[in-house]
Amino acid sequence: MVKIGGNLPGKLAMKWDSKIFRYFKLEGKIIAVTGTNGKTMTNNLIGKILRDNGNTVITNAEGNNMETGILSVLIKNCTLSGRVKADYLVFETDESYVPILYKMIPLDCLVVLNFFRDQLDRSGEVESLILKIQNFVENYTGNLILNSDDPNVSRLGKANKRNKNIFYFKVEKYKYATKELKEAGEGKFCPFCNTRLIYDYYQYAHIGKFKCPKCYYGNNQLFHILTDVDLENKTFKIDEKEYKTQFNNIYAIYNIAAATAVAKRYNIPTESVMKTVANFVLNNGRLEKMLINNCETTINLAKNPTGANVSLRLLEEDPENKELLFVLNDNIADGKDVSWIWDINFEDLEKVDRVITAGTRPYDVAIRLKTSNYPVERIFPCETLEEAVEELYKTQGKKYVIANYTSVQPTRRELIKYKEKSDEKNERN
């Protein structure tokens, strides 16, 4: 039996006619979220903020973020006459589909988070991707919400001088910001005059406070600023008001900055936004926490070097001893080329007692670890996920799990299976 859901209805319709998008009568403001990392979290948080404030919202919350995925959502939510009615339609959108899709459907707000190397097989080089979006925004006059701390994103604000709806957000320097670039990153040169950018500090990868010494690119007029980020207490401030969050990493804080900037743009009352942000959690393997066999376990998706480096940084910032399970698949959706793992910063695995590797390429990760001088006797490559999870819980203590795109859900299922088994056993004892 064919399961109807996900991309399938969209795929069928696209075969019929790609101009089908023009058939819909979309009633409601369309907000699109794009960028390499953090789309799903930001998209879901924007949707939740709007919904909690009493709006009707349609989203592609499962991350079906290409043309066909969005089309499926529209088909699912439209009347027979093609009417789609909601206060807001919030769509996580793959970077390469932004110019295609929003030529066909009217966009009220485009949120751009960041640009990193990601799935090169499908998308082409980062620069050509940025140029595609730049071409799109040259003729776009809707709201443009941009990460001011990413030179690759911030440049989009200069693409159309006629657009008066450009809104920059930023996160002020936090405790673990560094003076030097720590991880693999893009965008170290000025996009306008090609001079090397000067950074006051880096928050992570190439995200930070930069300026061009020659043309002064980097001084944006800011619309929205997050300050006093305190990851230990999971708090930050906006306009001197203290917000609480369930997240304790800078990567999520940037997503929250983007989502709260959207909330501000659409005049959602602060009290309502604060409440939603304080309660917002993810249950999809993106920084999800579970208690398994009495071990605190944190699971995170990492589909590119930056994502992996941010995840590894969480391990570094955690003073306790811990173990890591790293799962790497090389399916088509992951990109067949796994050479990106050589851009992962495995050099700082202090207080990581063991690393277990799994997925379709467990030995690639093991070799990568070995060349970063991690002691080989503490690396455990496993051929199956079941074996890997068994190995992980042979010891007590904190566990971290990092998995790439197609491996995150199978890994999560295996962890849940193990959890249920061990919960049952512990109850009996």
Ligand SMILES: [Zn+2]
């Ligand atoms: Zn410059």
